[in-house]
Amino acid sequence: xxxxxxxxxxxxxxxxxxxxxxxxxxALGQAAxxxxxxxxxxxxxxxxxxxxxxxxxxxxPNPVVLAAQYYDPRxxxxxxxxxxxxxxxxxxxxxxxxxxxxxxLVRVRSAAGPGLVNCNGFQNPGLDAFRxxxxxxxxxxxxxxxxxxxxxxxYVTLVRALGPFGDLVEINISSPNTRxxxxxxxxxxxxxxxxxxLAAVSPRPLIVKLSPDFAEANEHDIIPAALExxxxxxxxxxxRRIDEPRLSQGSGGLSGPEIFPATLDNLRRTRKRFGDALxxxxxxxxxxxxxxxxxxAEGARAVxxxxxxxxxxxxxxxxxxxxxxxxx
Ligand SMILES: Cc1cc2nc3c(=O)[nH]c(=O)nc-3n(C[C@H](O)[C@H](O)[C@H](O)COP(=O)(O)O)c2cc1C
Numbered sequence: 001x002x003x004x005x006x007x008x009x010x011x012x013x014x015x016x017x018x019x020x021x022x023x024x025x026x027a028l029g030q031a032a033x034x035x036x037x038x039x040x041x042x043x044x045x046x047x048x049x050x051x052x053x054x055x056x057x058x059x060x061p062n063p064v065v066l067a068a069q070y071y072d073p074r075x076x077x078x079x080x081x082x083x084x085x086x087x088x089x090x091x092x093x094x095x096x097x098x099x100x101x102x103x104x105l106v107r108v109r110s111a112a113g114p115g116l117v118n119c120n121g122f123q124n125p126g127l128d129a130f131r132x133x134x135x136x137x138x139x140x141x142x143x144x145x146x147x148x149x150x151x152x153x154x155y156v157t158l159v160r161a162l163g164p165f166g167d168l169v170e171i172n173i174s175s176p177n178t179r180x181x182x183x184x185x186x187x188x189x190x191x192x193x194x195x196x197x198l199a200a201v202s203p204r205p206l207i208v209k210l211s212p213d214f215a216e217a218n219e220h221d222i223i224p225a226a227l228e229x230x231x232x233x234x235x236x237x238x239x240r241r242i243d244e245p246r247l248s249q250g251s252g253g254l255s256g257p258e259i260f261p262a263t264l265d266n267l268r269r270t271r272k273r274f275g276d277a278l279x280x281x282x283x284x285x286x287x288x289x290x291x292x293x294x295x296x297a298e299g300a301r302a303v304x305x306x307x308x309x310x311x312x313x314x315x316x317x318x319x320x321x322x323x324x325x326x327x328x
Contacts, residue, residue, distance in 0.1 A: 001043055002318050009313030013114070017310075022105050029310065034074045038314055039081025046083060046321040050328050053085070055279060055301055056205025056233050058142050058167050060085035062324075063296060064317045067235075067283050067306040068146040068170065068209075071124050073137045080140035083317030085302065088144040091122050091172045092130045092162060094154050099123025100177065101248045108254070113287060114311045115256020117242060119177045119249040122148065127161055134165040142167035144207065150180045152194050156201055163203040168233075171198060173222075174211035176241035176253045185214040188221030195229040210237040212262050212284060219273060227277055235281040235304060236266050256307040260285025264294060271299040287312050289323030296324070 017025045038044055051062035062085035070076055071090035079087045100121035108115045124130065137143070145166030147158035155171065163169050173184035173191065184191050198206055208226050210218045223234060239253025240262065263284035270280060282295040283304030292303045308316050 002315050002322060005043065005315040006312065006319055009315060013311055013313065018107060018114075022107065023102060026105065030072070030075065033078050034072070037078075039078050044082045044314055044318050046318055046325070048321075048325055050325060051085070051321060053301060055086070055142075055281070056168055056207070058205060060142055060302065062321055063300075063302040064292065064320050065144070065281060065283070065302050065304040066309060066317075067304040068144075068172070069306045071130060071133075073133045076143065077137060077140070080138075080143075082314045083321060084141060086142040086144055086167070088170060088304070089130075089146050089166075090124050091146040091148045091175065092124050092127060092158065093122055093148055094127050094157060096126035096129065097122050097124055103247055104249075104252075106244060106246045106252075108256070108258070110258050112257035112260065112285075115254060115258050116307050116310070117244045117247065117252040117254050118239070119244075119247045119252035121177045121249075122175065122181075127158060131161055131165060134162075137165075139167060144168045144170050145204075146170040146172050146209070148172040148175065148178075148181045152197050155194055156197055159198050159202050159206075166204055168207055169202055169204045170207040170209050170235060171195075172209045172238070174209050174214075174238035176211065176213065176239060176251070177249065182211065182241070185211050185217050185222065188217055188225060191222060192225040192229065195226050195231055199230040205233060206231045207233040207235050207281065209235040212237045212240050212259060212266060215266060215269075218266075219270060223270065223274060223278065227274070232277065233279045233281065233301075234270070235283055236263070236270060237284055239284075255284070256311065257285045257287050257291075260287075260291055264298065267295055267298050267300055287316070289320045292320040293323055293327060
C-alpha cells in the first residue's frame with residue numbers, strides 16, 4: 001500500500017507540482033497540508049516497540065525527524081501525525097521577518113534526483129506571535145523548537161521564551177541565507193560563549209544545527225565547545241551554500257539528494273572523532289528508506305529531512321520505518 005502511494009505521489013510531483021511555478025506549488029502544498037486530514041489515515045504512521053529512540057533523554061517514537069521549515073501550528077500538528085518521531089519548527093527570530101523577496105525557492109534536478117535551492121531568509125512571525133500560536137498545540141510527538149539570533153542576548157531570550165513550548169531546542173547557526181546567522185560558524189570563539197550561556201538557561205536539551213560548509217570549524221572548534229558547554233546533540237546539518245542566479249539573492253542553500261554523500265561523510269567522521277559523547281541527527285539529502293537506514297547504521301541517533309517530504313511526499317516516513325523494521 002505505502003509503495004503504491006509513493007509511486008502515485010511521484011507522478012503527482014513530476015506531473016503536477018513541478019509544472020507549476022514554485023510559489024504556486026508551495027501554496028498548493030501548504031493549503032493541502034492545512035485542509036486535508038492525511039494524519040487521520042493510519043497508513044502514514046507505524047508504531048512498533050523496536051522503533052523508539054532517545055534524543056537528549058527525550059523519547060521519540062521513532063528516529064525520523066521532520067527538519068525545520070514550517071511554523072504554522074496547523075501544519076506542525078498535521079506533520080506530527082504523518083509518521084515522524086519528532087517535528088522541528090521553522091527557525092524563529094526575535095522579531096518578525098518577511099524573508100527574502102521572490103524568487104526565493106527554485107527546483108534543481110541532478111542525476112541524484114530532485115532537490116531545492118532556497119533563500120527563504122527566515123520568513124517567520126517572530127517570537128511573540130509564534131509563542132502565542134503554540135499555546136494549545138498538542139505534542140503528538142516531540143516538538144523541536146528552532147531559534148536563531150544575532151547576539152548572545154537574542155539566543156538567550158529566544159531559548160528562555162520558546163524552550164518551555166518544545167521538547168528540545170535547536171540552535172540554528174548554519175542557515176546560509178542570512179549572513180548574520182551563517183557567520184556564527186566563522187566565529188567559533190564567540191559561539192562558545194553563546195553555547196555556554198544557552199546551556200545555563202535552557203529548560204530543554206539543546207541541539208546545535210551545523211553547516212556542511214564548515215566541516216573543519218565544526219569538528220575542531222564548534223563540537224568540542226558544545227560538548228564542553230554540556231550540549232551533547234548536533235544536527236549535521238543544514239543546506240549547502242551555492243550560487244544560484246535564479247534566486248533574488250543570487251545564492252541560496254542546496255538541499256536534497258545531491259548533498260547526501262556529504263551528510264554521510266560528515267556523520268562518519270564526526271562519529272569516529274567524538275564517539276558516544278555526541279548524539280547526531282543526520283540531515284541532508286535523505287529521500288529514500290535506504291539512505292535513512294545507511295545513516296542510522298553509521299551511528300546517527302536520528303535522521304532528519306525536509307526536501308524528501310516535498311519530493312517524495314508524506315508517505316516517506318512510513319516507508320523508512322517499514323524498511324527499518326524489515327531490516328531489524
Ligand atoms: C524552503 C526551506 C526552508 C528551510 N528553512 C529552515 C529553517 O528555517 N531553519 C533551519 O535550520 N533549516 C531550514 N531549512 C533546512 C532544512 O531543515 C534541512 O536542514 C536541509 O534542507 C537539508 O535537508 P534536506 O536535504 O532533507 O532538505 C530549510 C530548507 C528549505 C528547503
